[in-house]
Structures are given as C-alpha cells and as structure tokens.
Amino acid sequence: MNLKKGFVKVVPETIDDLWHLYNIIYKGDEVYAYTTREIKQDEKYARSKRGERVSVFLGVKVEKVYWDRLLGRLRVHGTICQAPDIVPTGAHHTLNIAINTPVTIVKEEWSRNHVERLEAARRVSEKPIIIVAIDDEGYALATTTLYGVEVKVEEKTRLPGKLEAEKREASIKEFFQKALESLRQIWSENRNPIAVIGVGFVKNDFVEFVGREAPEIAKSIVDVKSVNNSGVAGVYEAIRSGVLAKTMKHLRVLEETEVVEEVLKRLGKGERTVAYGLEEVRRAADFGAVELLVLADTVLREASDEKRLSIEQLMKNVEAKGGKILVVSAEHEAGAKLTALGGAAALLRYALPTNSS
Numbered sequence: 001m002n003l004k005k006g007f008v009k010v011v012p013e014t015i016d017d018l019w020h021l022y023n024i025i026y027k028g029d030e031v032y033a034y035t036t037r038e039i040k041q042d043e044k045y046a047r048s049k050r051g052e053r054v055s056v057f058l059g060v061k062v063e064k065v066y067w068d069r070l071l072g073r074l075r076v077h078g079t080i081c082q083a084p085d086i087v088p089t090g091a092h093h094t095l096n097i098a099i100n101t102p103v104t105i106v107k108e109e110w111s112r113n114h115v116e117r118l119e120a121a122r123r124v125s126e127k128p129i130i131i132v133a134i135d136d137e138g139y140a141l142a143t144t145t146l147y148g149v150e151v152k153v154e155e156k157t158r159l160p161g162k163l164e165a166e167k168r169e170a171s172i173k174e175f176f177q178k179a180l181e182s183l184r185q186i187w188s189e190n191r192n193p194i195a196v197i198g199v200g201f202v203k204n205d206f207v208e209f210v211g212r213e214a215p216e217i218a219k220s221i222v223d224v225k226s227v228n229n230s231g232v233a234g235v236y237e238a239i240r241s242g243v244l245a246k247t248m249k250h251l252r253v254l255e256e257t258e259v260v261e262e263v264l265k266r267l268g269k270g271e272r273t274v275a276y277g278l279e280e281v282r283r284a285a286d287f288g289a290v291e292l293l294v295l296a297d298t299v300l301r302e303a304s305d306e307k308r309l310s311i312e313q314l315m316k317n318v319e320a321k322g323g324k325i326l327v328v329s330a331e332h333e334a335g336a337k338l339t340a341l342g343g344a345a346a347l348l349r350y351a352l353p354t355n356s357s
Helices: 015-022 112-123 165-190 202-213 231-241 252-268 278-286 297-301 305-320 333-340
Strands: 007-010 030-039 052-068 073-082 092-098 103-106 130-135 138-145 148-156 194-198 221-226 274-276 290-296 324-328 344-348
Touching: 015 052, 015 073, 015 092, 015 112, 015 138, 030 073, 030 092, 052 092, 112 305, 112 324, 130 165, 130 202, 130 231, 138 165, 138 231, 148 165, 148 231, 165 202, 194 202, 194 231, 202 221, 231 252, 231 333, 252 274, 252 290, 252 324, 252 333, 252 344, 274 278, 278 290, 278 305, 278 344, 290 297, 290 305, 290 333, 297 305, 297 324, 305 324, 324 333
Parallel strands: 130 194, 194 221, 290 324
Antiparallel strands: 007 103, 030 052, 030 103, 052 073, 073 092, 130 138, 138 148, 274 344, 290 344
C-alpha cells in the first residue's frame, strides 16, 4: 500500500475480498492485472482473421465494474491506459479479477472509508456461519457473507401432529436425516461454525439428532436460538434481531443491519437525531452534526459522474468533521430498507435546528 503515490496492491483470497474490491473500485480509477488479449499481426488489415491470445499485464481506466457472484469474480471494464507495445492503448478491455489474482488499484485520492475497508478485510479471518432454520414446517440452510446472506437450501414439509405419535416419530427421523444430509454437504467444504434457529422445540430435537448421528458436525454447532418465523424469514429475523450476535460479532452484515435498524428505530420514534435522503443528510453534514453517514453501495455505483462527485464531497465533508462512514450492501435486507429511504441516512450527534421557512 503506497497511498502517497495513490496505489494499492492486493491479492483477493476469498469471495468476500472480491466484494470489498467491488465497493472500492470506482469509475475513473486505474486497475492493473495480468489478463489475456487477442493480438492480431496487423490490427489495420487483419480484422477478419483471428489473432493469437497472449498473456499480458494491462492497466485499464475504469468505466464499469460488474460483480459476478456466481462465477466468483469481478469484471472491470474500461479503456486500456497502459500496456506492452503489441497492445493498442485506448482500446476497450475487460479484466477478470478472480480469487488469488494480484491486482493494483490507482486512485487520485484514497478516502479514509476505502482504506479502513481494506484494513478490515485484511484483519477478518472468521469463517462464514451456516444458519440452520428448522421447525415443523420445513428447514432452510443459509451461509453468512460480508455482502449478506446466501440461501443454499429451502425445503417445505408438513409433519404429522402429536396425536399421531408413531407416524410423527418416523416422519421426523426421515425429515432430520434429509436436513442433516443437506447440512453435511455445506459443512464439509470448510467445516464452518453452525447456528441452529427455529420456532418451538424441533430445533433442539434436531441438535440432539445431529449429536447422535454426526458427532463431528455437532462439534461445530456454536449457538441454538429461538425465532418467531420459519425458513428464510427466520434467518433474516435472527440477523435483524441480533440473536446471533455472539456467533456473528465480527461479520460486517451484522454491523450494517444494526445500523440500519437504529436509523429506522429513531425515525419510528420521531427522534430528531437522524436524517435520511441526500439533501437532508447533506444539510446535517454542513452543520457538522453527522456522527455516522450510512450509504447504500448502489447510490455510489449507479450515480452519474456529477452525482457521484457530489456524494464523494459529502463523504469528505463528514470525515473532515470527525464523522464516520458505513457503506451498506444492497444485497441483503437491511440494504434494501436503506435503499427505500433514498439510499442515504445519518445518525446525528445532536438535533438540527428547524428550517425557518
């Protein structure tokens, strides 16, 4: 990292590292990495002929960044700004940044928010958590990520009632076996910690079942908690309500959820130490009242050049007056709620004076 010269060299090691880079690389930055490009013997006269694809080190002036979660990579598209003589500068090219791909990012100015995000990514070593939501109505398995929650499996069922004891016992055993097999497939990849949640006592019975049938997996169960909703809704409830705080204390998605819930709580109570919408947040920043500026990542990513510069100026203004910034992923529930508020909110140190108009 050499911020005086404006560049940072990184090697993403996980999908979450790629997610951090997606939130750091903006239009106008320069990104350098090894890539392949088709080289024609004579660019001018040989357009109809296919050229040879060679490995080259290229720099592109960023125009667009695509987050390809399914393939586990970033696609950074722009015009070539630096390349070997065999490659024409000014042409368009897309860099595919995958895990273990060294990449250099150059910015005119690195904001404190971006530097802190890189530092946090370097420190994070916790494994994602597998959340098992299980009750009479079925089960759902999800894994936590820094950009939200990824639902892996969702199965609906209808178990016989308690009056049909024999039938219910056989059905529950079959149901638990199926849930355990789904869990085993996900757990065996990285042996992640597991949290089991659910309505009623079925979750506790499942934990006992796992203890008998798969003691090696049972050792990874770190938390068992009650929630009010079944399935995927129960997973989001567990994150939103903080019942998994012990398990997820270092995960960014929990921090983002807690902050957005605090914004909504203050709004719901009619408190004046909160602002939302860019115009109101900007006014609060001018007063030096912003303790924490909260922005949806899409607000920055999808803004026009003029609007993005205006938002970056707002961020600098907040930082200059001692405020902090949190960029929230729109890929999970809390991010969607923030987007509904216009994508920008702020927790304030004190209430603003009312407009005299």
